[in-house]
Amino acid sequence: MKTAAVVAALGLLLSGCAQSAGPSSPAGGSELAAQIVATELVVGAQQRVPIGILDHNTPVSDATVHVRSFLLKGTTGVVKGESDAPFKGAGLEGAGAYVAHLDLTSAGNWGLEITATRPNGGRLSQRLPFNVIDAPVVPAVGQPAPATRNPTVRDVSDVGTIDSGQPPNDMHQISIAAAIEQHRPALVVFASPAFCTSRTCGPEVKVIQGLEPAYRDRLAFIHVEIYRNYKPDPSKRQLAQAVLDWRLQTEPWIFLIDGKGVIKSRFEGPTASDEIQTAIDQLLR
Numbered sequence: 001m002k003t004a005a006v007v008a009a010l011g012l013l014l015s016g017c018a019q020s021a022g023p024s025s026p027a028g029g030s031e032l033a034a035q036i037v038a039t040e041l042v043v044g045a046q047q048r049v050p051i052g053i054l055d056h057n058t059p060v061s062d063a064t065v066h067v068r069s070f071l072l073k074g075t076t077g078v079v080k081g082e083s084d085a086p087f088k089g090a091g092l093e094g095a096g097a098y099v100a101h102l103d104l105t106s107a108g109n110w111g112l113e114i115t116a117t118r119p120n121g122g123r124l125s126q127r128l129p130f131n132v133i134d135a136p137v138v139p140a141v142g143q144p145a146p147a148t149r150n151p152t153v154r155d156v157s158d159v160g161t162i163d164s165g166q167p168p169n170d171m172h173q174i175s176i177a178a179a180i181e182q183h184r185p186a187l188v189v190f191a192s193p194a195f196c197t198s199r200t201c202g203p204e205v206k207v208i209q210g211l212e213p214a215y216r217d218r219l220a221f222i223h224v225e226i227y228r229n230y231k232p233d234p235s236k237r238q239l240a241q242a243v244l245d246w247r248l249q250t251e252p253w254i255f256l257i258d259g260k261g262v263i264k265s266r267f268e269g270p271t272a273s274d275e276i277q278t279a280i281d282q283l284l285r
Helices: 003-009 176-181 201-215 241-245 273-284
Strands: 032-036 044-055 064-073 076-084 097-104 108-117 123-133 186-190 220-224 253-257 263-268
Touching: 032 108, 032 123, 044 064, 044 108, 064 097, 076 097, 176 186, 176 220, 176 253, 186 201, 201 220, 201 273, 253 273, 263 273
Parallel strands: 186 220
Antiparallel strands: 032 044, 044 097, 064 076, 064 108, 108 123, 186 253, 253 263
């Protein structure tokens, strides 16, 4: 993995995305455009597909969104499913995404037809291409979690060297490897509050902190900073080893790991508190 390529990719979420198309025609005083706010979609049932809707390049949260998915074959597309995509932004301080859940039945080239309407009369009908892969780059649901020994408060004299948030949070008590060795279910959030190239990382960490009190006796909460060596000179920062171990190309990412060290859920990009809480409850049930 090339560091420069990874850093460049970190700016995709909400402010732009690798899987997007041009803006729609203006309607009702709006100029709406859609983006698929994910860089890796894999084969599987009910896959989470986050979508951004922008009006004059500004994200909006008040649209009604519906999607249809197509498996592309030559110049035609075979309809494979459809889903409403409600806005999910609880706890994210105005950020968030419209989330569809689709059955992505096979690897290959797909298309997404997105329709959206806003209360101000703005309308959108747009098709976006996306790719579905069999072999994920980022560790996926059902795979063993990489047993990373990310630094904890016991490894450093200044927690600010492993957490760029102001102030740092309390989710640096245990490493991913230690949680796996102790057979402790864990929630792991990869995010850089100070250096995130989208506006979602700080709010995402706060979302996780808001859930922590209700679950900390049953679940290890682990925050992994994206960078290291950013103090005292941020220009000299480098990607943390955990980010390389997990082969992450964007941030934030959230993973839920069971007591056997197997990944049970993963979320790329802005993820609302209700989405995470549902996944936690399923993990601990």
